[in-house]
Amino acid sequence: MSTELAKDQKAVGQAQSPTGIALLAYLLLGICFGITLTKSEVLSWFRIQEMFRFQSPRMYEIIASAVVVAAASVALIKRLGLKTVSGEPIAIPPKNLGLGIRYAVGGTIFGLGWALTGACPGPLFALVGNGVTVMIVAIGSALAGTWLYGLLRPRLPH
Amino acid sequence: MVASASGPWPWYVAGPAIGLFVPALLIVGNRLFGVSSNLRHLCSAVLPSKLDYFRYDWKRAGLWNLLFAAGILVGGFLAAHWGTSHDVAISEQTRLALTRLGIHDFSGLAPREVFTWPALLTLKGFVSVVLGGFLVGFGAAYAGGCTSGHAISGLADLQLSSLIAVVGFFAGGLLATHFILPLIL
Numbered sequence: 551m552s553t554e555l556a557k558d559q560k561a562v563g564q565a566q567s568p569t570g571i572a573l574l575a576y577l578l579l580g581i582c583f584g585i586t587l588t589k590s591e592v593l594s595w596f597r598i599q600e601m602f603r604f605q606s607p608r609m610y611e612i613i614a615s616a617v618v619v620a621a622a623s624v625a626l627i628k629r630l631g632l633k634t635v636s637g638e639p640i641a642i643p644p645k646n647l648g649l650g651i652r653y654a655v656g657g658t659i660f661g662l663g664w665a666l667t668g669a670c671p672g673p674l675f676a677l678v679g680n681g682v683t684v685m686i687v688a689i690g691s692a693l694a695g696t697w698l699y700g701l702l703r704p705r706l707p708h
Numbered sequence: 709m710v711a712s713a714s715g716p717w718p719w720y721v722a723g724p725a726i727g728l729f730v731p732a733l734l735i736v737g738n739r740l741f742g743v744s745s746n747l748r749h750l751c752s753a754v755l756p757s758k759l760d761y762f763r764y765d766w767k768r769a770g771l772w773n774l775l776f777a778a779g780i781l782v783g784g785f786l787a788a789h790w791g792t793s794h795d796v797a798i799s800e801q802t803r804l805a806l807t808r809l810g811i812h813d814f815s816g817l818a819p820r821e822v823f824t825w826p827a828l829l830t831l832k833g834f835v836s837v838v839l840g841g842f843l844v845g846f847g848a849a850y851a852g853g854c855t856s857g858h859a860i861s862g863l864a865d866l867q868l869s870s871l872i873a874v875v876g877f878f879a880g881g882l883l884a885t886h887f888i889l890p891l892i893l
Contacts, residue, residue, distance in 0.1 A: 567768050568737050575736045576772045580779015581786065583729055588787035590722030591796050595818035600802040602878075602885035608719050613859060615723030620741075620864030623731035632735065640734050645852065645862065645869040653851055653858075653869045657876020660847025660854060664877060665884035666840030668818055670855040671848060672743040674841070675777050679784025682818055684825050684833075688841030689747075693755075695845025696747040700761035706850065 572636075587676040595668025602665055652708040663695075715791060730861055739772055742857025744848035746770065746777045809893040822893070832892045851876065 568576070587593045590612060601609035626632075627640055634640060647653075664670050667688050669677055674692065677685040699706075717725070733739040749770030752762040795814050803814060813820045820827075827833030848854040851873045853862060859877065862870020 568772050572737050573772060573775055576733075576739075577775040577779045577782075579729065579732055579736070580776035581783040582779075583726075583776070584780035584783020584785075585787040585790075586717075586722065586725045586729075586783075587780065588784050589717045590719075590726065591716050591817075592722070592726075593784070593817060594796045595823070596796045596798045596802070596806075596814065598881075599806060599885065600798045602881045603802055603805060605799045605801045605805075611719035612723040612726065615720060616725075616727035616860055617863045619724040619727030620730035620860055621866070623727070624734075624864050627731060627734060634735055634738050636737070638738055640738055642734070642740060642861075642865050644865075645867050647869045650869065650872050653872035654876050656847050656850025656852070657858070657873035658847070658880040658883075659843050659876075660851055660873075661877040661880020661882075662884045662888070663840045663843030663845075663847055663880070664855070665881040666836050666888065667844060668823075668836070668840075669844075670743075671747065671844065672777075672780055672854075672856055674844075675743070675780040676784035676787075677817060679781040679786075680788040680817055681785075682816070682823055684823050684828065684837055685841075687828060688837045688844070691838050691841030692747050692845030692848075693750055695842040695847070696744075696849045697751050697755060697757075697762075698842075699846050699849035700748075700751065700757070700759045703759075703761050 569636075583672065584676045584679055587673055588680060593669060593673035593676045593680070598665065598668045648708050652706070655707075663692075715794065716797070726860065727864070729856075730864055733776075737772065740857065741861045742853050743773070743777060743780070744845075744854035744857060746773050747845050748849060749774055809890060811893065835888075835892045847880070 591597050592609065592612060597609055600606045624642065632640055667674070669685065669688070671692065674685050674689050678689070730741045733741050748762070749766045751757070752764065752766040755762070796817065811819045811821060822832050822836050828837060851858065853870070853873060855877065858870040858873040863874065
């Protein structure tokens with residue numbers, strides 16, 4: 551096992567098992583996020599097309615303001631040294647840059663899929679809820695893609 | 709107020725609302741906002757495998773996120789039944805460009821000519837749903853995150869790797885929009 555994989559494995563299994571009430575909170579936050587994806591229309595193939603054709607600033611305004619709000623919140627959390635509701639210190643593990651190949655190549659492959667389906671993973675789930683049930687097939691395909699990555703991972707440059 | 713909340717949200721409500729999921733998940737339990745890890749957790753949970761990548765305690769690492777994803781589905785359902793549905797009000801230019809490519813039904817969230825079960829048997833349906841979904845899964849796993857994990861969480865934490873990934877997302881998206889979609893639609 552490569553050290554990078556070991557590190558990744560550690561990061562993914564590091565967190566404590568959440569309590570029942572926290573699990574309920576994640577479900578409720580997910581519901582809020584599904585509503586947000588729908589009401590913001592970012593789950594729409596049409597909006598994604600409009601974005602990649604640079605024909606409306608809307609998607610860029612949404613992404614940029616989301617990043618600004620998230621960044622300000624993260625900065626504030628770090629600065630104030632806020633803890634989680636159960637008193638753990640909040641820490642964001644830095645991503646391992648490595649050669650950067652995985653981000654450039656993986657990112658480009660993801661982008662091809664993003665424009666073809668018109669949806670990234672969050673919206674895929676939200677679209678199923680919205681009645682675009684054929685996206686169940688897209689989720690199944692995405693699972694197959696993830697599995698193939700797991701198979702090829704030792705041979706891919708990262 | 710109720711009437712305006714039931715329609716599509718303006719960008720300055722939608723964007724900040726999306727951004728707030730990052731601190732919310734950190735404060736609830738030190739979790740990093742990112743949806744595509746769920747694909748890995750699902751593989752780990754349902755496809756028994758000897759591959760190292762899928763051998764970890766998915767319940768401990770990912771149960772929270774699988775519940776978050778289940779919530780997204782439920783939230784999509786609730787939002788679809790809350791208020792009246794409208795066509796997505798895309799720009800006239802986009803509508804014209806898509807009409808030229810053969811899209812005529814603008815009434816849903818995604819064109820019904822492409823995103824229905826029977827359309828899976830057409831080239832455009834198969835490439836968009838099956839191949840597109842596959843690339844989303846493979847690419848997100850390879851890149852170690854998707855739009856939420858890299859473009860929102862990663863950029864918010866000023867990570868260079870996420871910036872590289874986001875440049876890749878747009879490079880791939882532009883290629884597919886301008887060179888692949890015209891061939892298949």
